[in-house]
Amino acid sequence: MIADAVGRVVVFKSFSLNPKDFNNEIKTIFSGDEKLLLNYKSCKIIYDSPFFTLIPNRLFNESDKELYLDKTTRTLQNDVLLNDTISFNRSQLVYAWDNDVLSVLKNYFPSSQMFHTTTSLLHGWHKQAEVNEGKKVYLDVDSQHFTISFFDEKELVFVNRFKYITGGDFLYYTLMTYDRFELKPETDPCIISGNIMLDSEIYKKLYSYIRHIQFMPNLPYYDFPMDFKELKQHRYFDLYSLKLCES
Numbered sequence: 001m002i003a004d005a006v007g008r009v010v011v012f013k014s015f016s017l018n019p020k021d022f023n024n025e026i027k028t029i030f031s032g033d034e035k036l037l038l039n040y041k042s043c044k045i046i047y048d049s050p051f052f053t054l055i056p057n058r059l060f061n062e063s064d065k066e067l068y069l070d071k072t073t074r075t076l077q078n079d080v081l082l083n084d085t086i087s088f089n090r091s092q093l094v095y096a097w098d099n100d101v102l103s104v105l106k107n108y109f110p111s112s113q114m115f116h117t118t119t120s121l122l123h124g125w126h127k128q129a130e131v132n133e134g135k136k137v138y139l140d141v142d143s144q145h146f147t148i149s150f151f152d153e154k155e156l157v158f159v160n161r162f163k164y165i166t167g168g169d170f171l172y173y174t175l176m177t178y179d180r181f182e183l184k185p186e187t188d189p190c191i192i193s194g195n196i197m198l199d200s201e202i203y204k205k206l207y208s209y210i211r212h213i214q215f216m217p218n219l220p221y222y223d224f225p226m227d228f229k230e231l232k233q234h235r236y237f238d239l240y241s242l243k244l245c246e247s
Helices: 019-031 062-072 099-108 117-130 167-180 201-209 233-244
Strands: 009-011 044-047 052-056 079-086 091-098 113-116 135-141 145-152 155-163 190-194 213-215
Touching (some): 044 099, 062 091, 079 099, 091 117, 113 117, 135 167
Parallel strands (some): 135 190, 190 213
Antiparallel strands (some): 145 155
16 A cells, blocks of 8 residues: 555555565566555555564563564564564564565565554554443454454453454354453454455354444545545555554
């Protein structure tokens, strides 16, 4: 997505990439679109990796990132370990980023700010939680996994990521979160974003048990011209929330 100085969106595109041939596919995309090669005032990039954990600032040590991930998840041989500041939660999100992918992106965007997708989601969810009272569960859905969080008022209580294959898997992990924190599916709302629609299996499964499901409302950070009005804005919540992230 490319936006001008006042937030008007001028370009919005998506590409499917094969991770095994990332370098060549990125080169093909950039060589075929001159807008991507222009100089921009700022550039932010989010990267989706399953390997992340949250560490309180008081316990965080820059040299211990590998230890944090080894204790909670896993990393791959070619990964580089990074961290993002979650200021409202006084914590660091520590994560692994494929070094080959990082090098390619840095080559094209040397002055870019880079963040984990969960960092963007957390800042976006917190902004919503600030203006909505009570307990809320947030879900952001991808094709094979989803990220779930629980906010009590504006305080982050829980965040995690789960793989799923069927709508039953999706429902299981969501209700497990409700049960763990003694939330009530009949009254405590679930706000959803990402790759989910009204007619999808996972939406129908959720609605069978959770009565107050809402799609994430449109965010005020960008102005979309009429050409983009057909976009389902809730599908790109992680992208739009990047506006709230700062290194």
